[in-house]
Amino acid sequence: xxxxxxxxxxxxxxxxxxxxxxxxxxxxxxxxxxxxxxxxxxxxxxxxxxxxxxxxxxxxxxxxxxxxxxxxxxxxxxxxxxxxxxxxxxxxxxxxxxxxxxxxxxxxx
Amino acid sequence: xxxxxxxxxxxxxxxxxxxxxxxxxxxxxxxxxxxxxxxxxxxxxxxxxxxxxxxxxxxxxxxxxxxxxxxxxxxxxxxxxxxxxxxxxxxxxxxxxxxxxxxxxxxxxxxxxxxxxxxxxxxxxxxxxxxxxxxxxxxxxxxxxxxxx
Numbered sequence: 001x002x003x004x005x006x007x008x009x010x011x012x013x014x015x016x017x018x019x020x021x022x023x024x025x026x027x028x029x030x031x032x033x034x035x036x037x038x039x040x041x042x043x044x045x046x047x048x049x050x051x052x053x054x055x056x057x058x059x060x061x062x063x064x065x066x067x068x069x070x071x072x073x074x075x076x077x078x079x080x081x082x083x084x085x086x087x088x089x090x091x092x093x094x095x096x097x098x099x100x101x102x103x104x105x106x107x108x109x
Numbered sequence: 110x111x112x113x114x115x116x117x118x119x120x121x122x123x124x125x126x127x128x129x130x131x132x133x134x135x136x137x138x139x140x141x142x143x144x145x146x147x148x149x150x151x152x153x154x155x156x157x158x159x160x161x162x163x164x165x166x167x168x169x170x171x172x173x174x175x176x177x178x179x180x181x182x183x184x185x186x187x188x189x190x191x192x193x194x195x196x197x198x199x200x201x202x203x204x205x206x207x208x209x210x211x212x213x214x215x216x217x218x219x220x221x222x223x224x225x226x227x228x229x230x231x232x233x234x235x236x237x238x239x240x241x242x243x244x245x246x247x248x249x250x251x252x253x254x255x256x257x258x
Contacts, residue, residue, distance in 0.1 A: 019213035032222075034199060060211040063219075068195060068203030070171040070220035070253075077206070080213040 006101045008089055014081035015109040022061075024051065025074045026091050026099060032067035048073055050092045056085030081107045140230055143194045143201040147232060148240045158191075158243040160231040161218075169223040169249040176206075176231040178215035178241065188215040190234040197227035222253035 006026040014020050026048065033045025045067070053061040060079045073091075089101040144153060161175035178188045187210045193203040206217045215233070223229070230244045 032199075055211070058211070060209070062207035064205040064207070066200050066202050066204060068193075068198050068200060068222050070222050072220075074220050075206075076175075076218040077208075078213050078216065079211055082211070 006089065006091060006099055008087075008101050008103050010087070010103055010105070012104070013106045013108065016081060016083075016107050017109075018081045019078050020081050020105075021076065021078050022053070022087075023074070023076050024053075024089055024101075025072060026051075027072050028091075028093075030065075030067060030069055030071045030073060034067070046094065048091050048093050050090075051075065052090045052092075053077075053079070054088045054090075055079055056083055060087075081105060083107050139201045140194055140196045140228065143192075144230065144232060144242070147192055147234065151238070151240055153232065153240045153242045155242060157241040158231050158233045160229065160243040160245050162229055162245050162247055164245075165248045165250070166223060167250045169225075169251055169253040171220040172223055172247070172249075173218065174221050174229070175216065175218040176233075176243075178233045180215045180235070182208075182210050182212055182214055184210045185236075187212075187236050188233050189236050191215070191217060192230075192232040192234070193219075193221065194230040194232060195221075195223065195227060196229070197225040198222070199224060203229075223247060223249045224252050225249060 009023040011020050028048050029046060031043055031046040035043045037043055047067055048065050051063040052059060061077050063075055065073060084107045087103045091099045157179045159177045166172045176191050180188045188208050191206045195201050195203050203221050208215055226248045228244055228246050230242055232240060232242045234240055
């Protein structure tokens with residue numbers, strides 16, 4: 001299954017030095033591999049394994065995911081507004097397929 | 110003489126207790142092994158870490174969980190990683206968050222699955238190599254993994 005769209009909530013502007021909160025959500029079943037379908041056939045494992053965030057090219061946050069993370073993985077974290085630039089959010093599944101989202105932030109002061 | 114209803118409640122309680130006890134022995138090993146794997150046997154201190162998780166979760170498929178660690182989050186003194194570990198899930202390692210001074214503060218939240226009522230541990234790894242942890246026990250009404258998504 002192709003990875004479905006993701007959503008990011010974060011401020012578009014901040015003052016230099018502010019700590020900004022970022023909420024990230026991606027639609028994904030996070031299939032554990034422990035479940036069976038209605039015919040008793042095992043449903044294969046299908047999970048996102050990593051979520052990485054870069055800010056102006058520098059990694060600022062990374063999350064390692066396992067089947068213990070709920071379907072539609074949701075994470076709230078923070079970063080310091082250092083400069084105007086792009087944040088890149090990358091989710092990678094167990095087969096190496098990636099979903100990428102980008103957000104721009106304008107930093108003043 | 111106990112009534113039939115009292116007998117049934119008593120029986121159910123005993124059955125529930127024995128179900129919980131048996132895996133508990135293994136579970137302690139599971140969570141301790143998961144901690145040891147990350148600490149390499151280093152001491153784990155209590156304090157500094159606050160694991161925010163409901164005492165009772167009606168739905169084990171998505172339990173909102175927050176971890177906060179007291180740290181100035183400077184280049185010289187910061188949290189490197191926060192691990193969430195489970196006592197009774199099929200896989201003890203739920204997730205790891207990798208942080209650094211760029212985070213500004215050490216607070217993260219996510220939704221986790223819990224396969225049974227159990228203990229959850231938040232283990233924080235500092236840049237000075239020390240480990241700090243908090244643990245909470247949580248009662249799960251509807252467990253994840255087997256029937257649900």
